[in-house]
Amino acid sequence: MWKTILRRILIMIPQLFLLSVLVFILAKMMPGDPLSGSFQQGQSAAQMAALRQQYGLNNPWYIQYASWVGNMLHGDLGQSFVYKRSVTGLIGERAVNTFWLALMSTVILYVIAIPAGVIAGRYEGSKRDSAISVTSFILMAVPPFVFYLLALIFFGFFLQWFPTGGSVSSTYNPGTLGYVWDRIYHMILPALVAGIITTPSTIQYLRTGVIDNTNQDFVRTARSKGVPDRVIFNKHILRNSLLPIAAFMGNQITSLLGGSVILETVFSYPGMGQLFVSSMTSRDYPVVISLVLLFGFLTLLGNLLSDIIMSIVDPRIRIE
Amino acid sequence: MDKPEDLLLDVQHLHTGFRLGDAFYDAVDDVSITLRKDEILAIVGESGSGKSTLATSIIGLHDMRNTKVTGDILYNNLNLVGLNETLFDRIRGKDIGMIFQDPLAALNPLMRIGEQIEETLVYHTKMNKEERDKRVLELLSQVGIPNPKRTARSYPHELSGGMRQRIVIAIAIACKPPIIIADEPTTALDVTIQAQILDLLEDIQREMHSGIILITHDLGVVAETADRVAVMYAGQIVESGTVMDVFKHPTHPYTRSLLRSMPQAESDDDELHVIQGVVPSLKNMQMKGCRFAPRIPWIPASAHEEHPTMHEVAPDHFVQCTCYKDFYFPDDDQAAEKGE
Numbered sequence: 001m002w003k004t005i006l007r008r009i010l011i012m013i014p015q016l017f018l019l020s021v022l023v024f025i026l027a028k029m030m031p032g033d034p035l036s037g038s039f040q041q042g043q044s045a046a047q048m049a050a051l052r053q054q055y056g057l058n059n060p061w062y063i064q065y066a067s068w069v070g071n072m073l074h075g076d077l078g079q080s081f082v083y084k085r086s087v088t089g090l091i092g093e094r095a096v097n098t099f100w101l102a103l104m105s106t107v108i109l110y111v112i113a114i115p116a117g118v119i120a121g122r123y124e125g126s127k128r129d130s131a132i133s134v135t136s137f138i139l140m141a142v143p144p145f146v147f148y149l150l151a152l153i154f155f156g157f158f159l160q161w162f163p164t165g166g167s168v169s170s171t172y173n174p175g176t177l178g179y180v181w182d183r184i185y186h187m188i189l190p191a192l193v194a195g196i197i198t199t200p201s202t203i204q205y206l207r208t209g210v211i212d213n214t215n216q217d218f219v220r221t222a223r224s225k226g227v228p229d230r231v232i233f234n235k236h237i238l239r240n241s242l243l244p245i246a247a248f249m250g251n252q253i254t255s256l257l258g259g260s261v262i263l264e265t266v267f268s269y270p271g272m273g274q275l276f277v278s279s280m281t282s283r284d285y286p287v288v289i290s291l292v293l294l295f296g297f298l299t300l301l302g303n304l305l306s307d308i309i310m311s312i313v314d315p316r317i318r319i320e
Numbered sequence: 321m322d323k324p325e326d327l328l329l330d331v332q333h334l335h336t337g338f339r340l341g342d343a344f345y346d347a348v349d350d351v352s353i354t355l356r357k358d359e360i361l362a363i364v365g366e367s368g369s370g371k372s373t374l375a376t377s378i379i380g381l382h383d384m385r386n387t388k389v390t391g392d393i394l395y396n397n398l399n400l401v402g403l404n405e406t407l408f409d410r411i412r413g414k415d416i417g418m419i420f421q422d423p424l425a426a427l428n429p430l431m432r433i434g435e436q437i438e439e440t441l442v443y444h445t446k447m448n449k450e451e452r453d454k455r456v457l458e459l460l461s462q463v464g465i466p467n468p469k470r471t472a473r474s475y476p477h478e479l480s481g482g483m484r485q486r487i488v489i490a491i492a493i494a495c496k497p498p499i500i501i502a503d504e505p506t507t508a509l510d511v512t513i514q515a516q517i518l519d520l521l522e523d524i525q526r527e528m529h530s531g532i533i534l535i536t537h538d539l540g541v542v543a544e545t546a547d548r549v550a551v552m553y554a555g556q557i558v559e560s561g562t563v564m565d566v567f568k569h570p571t572h573p574y575t576r577s578l579l580r581s582m583p584q585a586e587s588d589d590d591e592l593h594v595i596q597g598v599v600p601s602l603k604n605m606q607m608k609g610c611r612f613a614p615r616i617p618w619i620p621a622s623a624h625e626e627h628p629t630m631h632e633v634a635p636d637h638f639v640q641c642t643c644y645k646d647f648y649f650p651d652d653d654q655a656a657e658k659g660e
Contacts, residue, residue, distance in 0.1 A: 217425035220381055221436075226413035228406075235431075240428070
């Protein structure tokens with residue numbers, strides 16, 4: 001198994017290479033160059049040309065590509081033109097915010113979705129099942145941005161229970177308990193809404209899984225052995241029903257790590273999704289291409305993670 | 321002729337109805353059978369005749385929200401009909417073991433073989449973990465698994481169909497139940513494996529002196545393994561008796577047709593005999609008269625107007641038919657033997 005995982009990781013290298021070429025070409029094809037965005041008053045055309053020369057923008061594309069990749073391998077993703085600081089540091093800072101938000105919303109997702117799906121499936125056709133199913137279908141139908149905005153308006157502006165933006169108030173110093181608590185406080189509302197809005201698919205997968213598995217022959221076998229119902233449910237039905245959830249877990253985790261563009265924009269939460277959008281609009285190419293590359297890497301990683309999780313929970317799947 | 325202590329299971333006037341819409345329809349309609357110690361009772365019939373429903377009623381595996389069971393299933397002075405689930409859990413697996421048809425579906429894909437066999441022992445014996453592990457290996461070799469230790473650690477998908485069926489059998493016999501119900505145990509298997517599994521069942525029956533109810537649609541299997549046979553049609557037992565009696569002197573038109581539908585090596589006929597029509601569905605079941613009548617249109621309606629009742633044509637050979645004495649089955653050369 002370890003060999004396979006290593007091989008899968010090695011395969012990711014050519015995949016990432018192709019992605020990087022693609023991203024680089026796309027970035028080159030976009031109108032203007034990084035300096036057009038940073039044009040300042042009083043700068044002459046000659047000064048611009050000198051800067052272009054200095055940044056190597058007059059070199060052929062493959063030399064530019066080689067130096068970009070070379071720097072990247074040293075952990076240098078270049079300079080952000082907007083923030084005037086290293087992209088590595090900028091993404092690193094945003095990644096921390098996104099990571100905690102992602103973790104919190106994932107926990108909320110599973111804490112809500114697993115019991116809800118299990119109850120709906122186990123008591124199929126009951127009032128509880130109808131309530132859960134109807135709610136989850138409504139949530140599935142509501143566009144996320146509408147849901148986020150409504151939550152923000154209601155809980156943020158109207159009731160003022162939660163802050164309406166940012167990741168921490170400026171009044172706290174890093175390292176203090178108040179600072180940690182304030183960060184959590186800023187995360188609660190976005191994490192809650194992001195968690196809730198993603199529950200329907202998990203609930204429905206689990207509900208269908210429980211219903212399907214209850215009628216499986218192996219459950220009948222277990223009953224014919226005289227195993228009590230409670231044990232049959234936990235040991236035979238539930239475990240089999242959780243398989244599809246486990247299959248999605250890898251991608252779920254990495255997609256959340258990539259940051260939600262809409263969520264972070266609505267809540268002005270300084271994470272990677274918001275960084276991506278703002279860099280896009282301000283043509284901060286070094287940041288954009290680094291992020292695209294990172295998202296590509298996360299997708300590949302998510303697939304690998306899903307396969308590894310599946311091979312752990314389902315004995316029929318072995319990655320050899 | 322029955323010694324009462326030999327009687328294992330006494331099913332009397334069993335009705336099992338399934339809910340379709342608002343009403344219940346009997347898939348098993350007034351069935352009475354007995355199972356004795358040391359015998360294999362075959363229940364034979366077409367698909368839809370209610371034979372599996374009968375089996376599931378005995379071991380109480382129906383979804384009780386949509387099923388209505390009435391009548392008596394007497395075991396050890398206990399009526400299994402309407403028994404509460406907690407008590408029934410103590411009987412299932414311990415006193416009645418069940419072998420299922422599709423051995424892949426019957427095993428949990430996520431559990432090791434050893435664990436699945438052990439589960440029965442956990443709830444019915446006081447064995448500790450070590451004793452249970454030992455018993456699992458014992459059972460695996462009893463059902464003819466070549467490498468018990470390795471098999472106990474493997475998962476169902478790693479075994480062949482025949483091996484899986486042996487595992488299902490090992491689960492059923494783990495607590496040495498006096499009653500074993502085998503629901504079409506060979507249907508999903510190759511012919512060569514079928515014979516091995518039937519041999520295994522016979523060995524188990526001889527060793528443990530259990531009574532086995534063997535459900536099948538294969539008359540060849542019945543002839544080979546069973547001691548007694550009950551022929552089921554449309555939820556009712558239409559004929560029952562020793563395998564010898566029923567095969568030599570089939571009396572009910574349905575039994576005759578079934579026997580004629582078996583492919584025979586020595587037969588000169590090019591075409592196989594086919595019974596016209598199909599078993600009526602639950603909703604279309606006629607409540608009065610012989611249910612097989614519509615499929616034998618050449619018998620005059622007058623021959624089976626009243627509701628058929630059980631007749632004992634020979635000792636321990638019963639047939640439920642109004643016309644068994646009165647008509648000559650036109651395409652049956654065995655009919656001549658009827659007069660003897």
